[in-house]
Amino acid sequence: MRNTKRGARDGRKLVRTGALVLVLLLLAFCYMPPGRAMWTELRRACGLLPFAQSLPNADLTVYAIDVGKADAILIETPEGAVLSDCATAEQAKTVLRVLKQRNIQKLRAVWISHADSDHVGGLTQILREVPTEEVVTSMYTELTGLPEDQIVRTVSAGET
Incomplete structure (x- = not known):
């Protein structure tokens, strides 16, 4: 029983750590040239690019x-x-x-x-x-x- 609780706790900790690493990698990607290009295309698809370019x-x-x-x-x-x-x-x-x-x-x-x-x-x-x-x-x-x-x-x- 004790090992089951410990295993569940370790599993949640692993999931939180994995989620944090994923978020950090996503943020880093957004500041690299491919990530910036992706956001530019997303703004273009949403019709926001002309507004962003005019400022x-x-x-x-x-x-x-x-x-x-x-x-x-x-x-x-x-x-x-x-x-x-x-x-x-x-x-x-x-x-x-x-x-x-x-x-x-x-x-x-x-x-x-x-x-x-x-x-x-x-x-x-x-x-x-x-x-x-x-x-x-x-x-x-x-x-x-x-x-x-x-x-x-x-x-x-x-x-x-």
Whole structure:
């Protein structure tokens, strides 16, 4: 009976070790030229290749800023940076720290998806410290406490 339990335990350990080795080999393969070619063909088959090819690596960088349950996404291009949502008022300092680390001294725009405090709460603090060309929001979002000269553009569904 004791040997049976030990044998079962050893079998499970062998299966886990084998699975780990298989995963590591798969990861290594994905970074080799044949693996990269395989992923390129898979993207082509799924219709994603034109999208992937239209975004050169150095031209677009997207950062999801860790602000807890709130939202803040920084998008950088050679033409400038855009912030999508601003986290809560309590987390605005985290967003500002990331902007400083990225040496962003001006934002082309801040996009506000909707008026929940975890999306718009840090907006006034961020606008006070980082000049922003325009704030873009939906017609359903009322913004208060903005600098008097701040441009706010209201957009609706279907606009690009």
